[in-house]
Amino acid sequence: MLGKLLKYEIPAMGRKLLPLYAAWAATALLLGLTTQSAESKNEFMVVISALLYTAIATTILVMTIILIVQRFSNSLLGDEAYFNHVLPVSVAEHIGNKAISATLCLQHCGSS
Amino acid sequence: MARIEINNLTKNFGDLTALDDVTVSLEQGQIVGLLGPNGSGKTTLIKILNGLLQPTSGSVTINGSAPGVETKKVVAYLPDRNALPDYMTASQLMDIYEDFFEDFDRMKAEAMVDDLGINRKLTMKKMSKGTKEKLQLCLVMARQAQVYLLDEPIGGVDPATRDYILRTIISNYNENAVVLISTHLIADVESVLDDVVFIKEGRVVLHKAADEIREEKGESVDKLFREVFKC
Numbered sequence: 281m282l283g284k285l286l287k288y289e290i291p292a293m294g295r296k297l298l299p300l301y302a303a304w305a306a307t308a309l310l311l312g313l314t315t316q317s318a319e320s321k322n323e324f325m326v327v328i329s330a331l332l333y334t335a336i337a338t339t340i341l342v343m344t345i346i347l348i349v350q351r352f353s354n355s356l357l358g359d360e361a362y363f364n365h366v367l368p369v370s371v372a373e374h375i376g377n378k379a380i381s382a383t384l385c386l387q388h389c390g391s392s
Numbered sequence: 393m394a395r396i397e398i399n400n401l402t403k404n405f406g407d408l409t410a411l412d413d414v415t416v417s418l419e420q421g422q423i424v425g426l427l428g429p430n431g432s433g434k435t436t437l438i439k440i441l442n443g444l445l446q447p448t449s450g451s452v453t454i455n456g457s458a459p460g461v462e463t464k465k466v467v468a469y470l471p472d473r474n475a476l477p478d479y480m481t482a483s484q485l486m487d488i489y490e491d492f493f494e495d496f497d498r499m500k501a502e503a504m505v506d507d508l509g510i511n512r513k514l515t516m517k518k519m520s521k522g523t524k525e526k527l528q529l530c531l532v533m534a535r536q537a538q539v540y541l542l543d544e545p546i547g548g549v550d551p552a553t554r555d556y557i558l559r560t561i562i563s564n565y566n567e568n569a570v571v572l573i574s575t576h577l578i579a580d581v582e583s584v585l586d587d588v589v590f591i592k593e594g595r596v597v598l599h600k601a602a603d604e605i606r607e608e609k610g611e612s613v614d615k616l617f618r619e620v621f622k623c
Contacts, residue, residue, distance in 0.1 A: 284491050295479065355477070362475035366442055367492050368464040 281369045285377035289351070293385055296347055300340050304392065307333045337392070344389045348382040394420040394455060394466075394538040394570045396441065401450035403436055403594075410436040412594040413450070420538075421567040423584055425602070425613075426574040428591035429621050434574040435472060437591070438541045441572075442469050454539055465494070468537035472544045472574075474524045478516040482527055485516075489531050501534035504560070508553065522549050533560050540564075540571040546580060558584050578614040588613055590620060 311329040355364050356374060364374065396418040403411040411433045418424055426434050439445045440452055443459030454463040476485055482505055489496045505512060508526045516524055525548045532540070545561075546554040554577075561571060562584055575581050588605060590598035597620065605613055 281492075287491075288488060292477070292479075359473055359475055360477055362444070362469075362471040362473065363477075365444055366464055366467070366469045368461050369492070370461050 282373045282376055282380075285369060285373060286380060289377050289381045290384065293347060293351060293381055297340070297344065297385065300336070300343055301392070304333075304336045304340055307336050340392070341389055344385050348378075348385065351381075352378050394568055396539065396570055396572070397451075397453045398437070398441075399451050401437075401440065401452060402448050403433075403440060403445065404448045409594055411440075411447075414591075414594070414596055416589060416596060416599060418570050418572065418587075420570055422586045423561065423565070423571040423573065424587040424589060425578070425581060425585040426572055426589050426591060427576075427578055427613075427617055430576075431593075432591045433594040434591060435543055436594075438469075438543050438572070438574060441539075441541055442467065463539075466538040468532045468535045468540045470529060470532040470540075470542045470545055472547070474516075474521075474528065476516055476524070476528060476531075481515050482510055482512040485527070485531060489535070493535055495536040496531075497534050497536060501530055504530040504534060508556065522553070525549055526553060529557060529560075533564055536566070538569050540569065542571065542573045544575055545573060546575065546577055554580055578617050579612070582613045585613070590617070592621065 307329065311326075311333045314325040314329045354360055356378070396416075398414055398416045401411055401414040402409070414433075414437065426437065428434050436445065440447055441454065441459060443464065452459065454467060457463055459467075480488070486496075486498060486501050486505075489501070490498050502512075505527065508530065510519075510523055510527055510530070516527070519527070529545055532542070542561075546557050549557065558581065561573070565571075573581060573585070582602065585602045588598065588600060588602050589596060602613055605616055609616055
């Protein structure tokens with residue numbers, strides 16, 4: 281049952297996080313390109329790209345934390361709780377599900 | 393074989409007593425109406441049967457066990473609000489139900505969804521309120537459960553759909569199941585009810601067969617309700 285819960289939880293989090301990771305990948309690429317082709321006139325571009333990269337990375341971290349808290353409060357304490365709590369799943373499995381998917385998201389964020 | 397036993401059930405929310413020493417027994421093969429004014433404790437009772445709330449004192453058992461993982465496998469619950477994740481489509485919701493509930497009949501759910509004209513590929517977010525309610529009802533009624541707890545199943549839908557829903561409840565009738573319907577729309581639902589429970593301020597004031605009421609009092613259950621609960 282825990283596996284089934286994770287099967288639905290992870291894509292639900294992925295839906296929100298994937299666009300951000302796509303933006304992060306784009307700025308990483310931009311930073312790489314501008315750094316490689318850096319001459320004195322392009323230093324400005326490098327600085328801009330670096331700032332953008334840092335901004336996106338920070339956003340991803342903050343959004344991941346917000347999303348983890350939101351997923352927990354909406355699906356187990358909000359209206360969706362009326363659906364989740366009548367599934368034939370124990371409370372321990374629900375909490376395990378949230379903990380595992382939260383850990384996976386944070387780990388992914390950290391390793392990026 | 394389904395059986396719901398509620399013994400001396402009391403539920404307090406701080407100072408507010410929602411249920412006061414309720415004792416009711418519901419047998420299999422019955423369609424029971426849980427009728428009462430707003431704030432009388434109907435939804436609280438249903439939530440306790442589901443395991444969404446814990447009693448303050450007293451006990452409830454479904455097939456002899458307290459509400460838990462085992463009872464949730466055989467209880468189908470229709471909440472009085474939209475509880476499904478709104479980024480999912482009807483097809484995806486049917487996938488979830490199929491995954492978690494062994495007694496879910498996918499073909500039946502698809503037939504019902506098509507009958508009611510619900511687009512399977514549309515996300516819940518884009519559906520109207522009535523359509524969301526219809527979808528929730530289809531998913532719940534497509535389960536071959538032993539206990540159905542329906543909280544205001546026909547409240548937010550048009551009259552034609554109400555008829556369809558009531559027909560579905562009857563045609564789903566399984567002599568091994570108990571159906572508990574909590575509603576205000578008594579005139580509509582009366583014709584399908586076997587038993588009637590009137591609940592007022594957390595106390596059961598009447599528990600009789602609908603036919604008995606009509607014979608003894610010579611009036612419809614709806615009329616009796618209006619008398620008993622006159623403001």
